[in-house]
Amino acid sequence: MADTMRILSRDAFAEVLREAQQRTRELDPSRWPLLRQVDAQLDYMARTTADGRVPYPEERARTTLGPLAARELEQLDPEFADQLEELDYTFHRYPLLPKGPPRVRRGILQVWTGRDAFRKLILEHGVPRTVGTARADFIVHADAAGSPQFQIVWDGVSAHVRAHDPHQLILDGAPGWYGELANRGWVKAGATTFRFLVEDRTPPRSPVTPTPASSAALAALRPRCDAGTLYAVVDAARSDRALVLVEESVDAHASLYDGEQGRAFDDVAPYLVQFRSDSGLLERLVHAGWGDAWGVFLQSDADFEAVRRHLRQFLVVKGEGEPRRLFFRFYDPRVMRTTVEVFTPEQRAELLKGLDGIYFEDADGRLRELR
Structure with a gap:
């Protein structure tokens, strides 16, 4: 099998399968029993994957094109042999292939x-x-x-x-x-x-359509992402999809909750994310979650652990006149746009210490900035 695989999706599987069938017909199966075996197995793959069907495990186990090609065709036609081996390999693992066109995912x-x-x-x-x-x-x-x-x-x-x-x-x-x-x-x-x-393996339940507001926010945040200074705090309690996007990304992330007790709340925790310039996570988060209060964005030159330590200080705060400490959901843009109106200069300076800015969606969908 070739070192670099072409079959990275079900669409790609169908395309390579058609090419292999065409190549087999050109070689004329009637002249060689081996090619008749190849032709029959390719036809079987086509029938069991037609119209979006996913073959059952016992069906996927029936093909032997891989060892057949490696044993009989590797010396005669190495390119054709590689093609057949890759088809056999991916047919056996067909449920792992995502739908749609092929994409290189890490x-x-x-x-x-x-x-x-x-x-x-x-x-x-x-x-x-x-x-x-x-x-x-x-x-x-x-x-x-x-x-x-x-x-x-x-x-x-x-x-x-x-x-x-x-x-x-x-x-x-x-x-x-x-x-x-x-x-x-x-x-x-x-x-x-x-x-x-x-990376980005789980598709959304329905297609995501960018809005003018999400596109404007992305355009403003993108330069900071490209500069390597953009972070976000994503609220898993707001959306299962938000957590899936963060987990299936190459970007560094970690819960703001600590210890074993904190791990018990993984499904609803706030997560710090540091965006990579070679990742599509920023675009996916903004377009899917803008307007639904999935979290806030931060700009800082500090490293990941320094930003995380700083933000953890604000998870629980002492409210004026309150006997007990309170959870402060500063990472909820609805909370942020309310509290920034009553921050004292000292409170604002303390929150922004080590940060160049905090960005969050306003009630009208515009990107608001706290510096």
């Missing part, structure tokens, strides 16, 4: 437990990376006496994981030395659990 290995939780390793197509407590590309819970624990390779369809001896892994609940991970699969190595995600 893989994301995210630390899910322990003090390094939320850290991400970004995986490019076909580039193997090692993970472990020492001497690895991605070191988690560093230990001078540690070692690499496993290797992971993302091929655009599936993530392939292989343990480094003497470590054994648990993949999606099953112990083993190697295996594959699909979007939102997980692997445990030692005491650390990781989860695997695919």
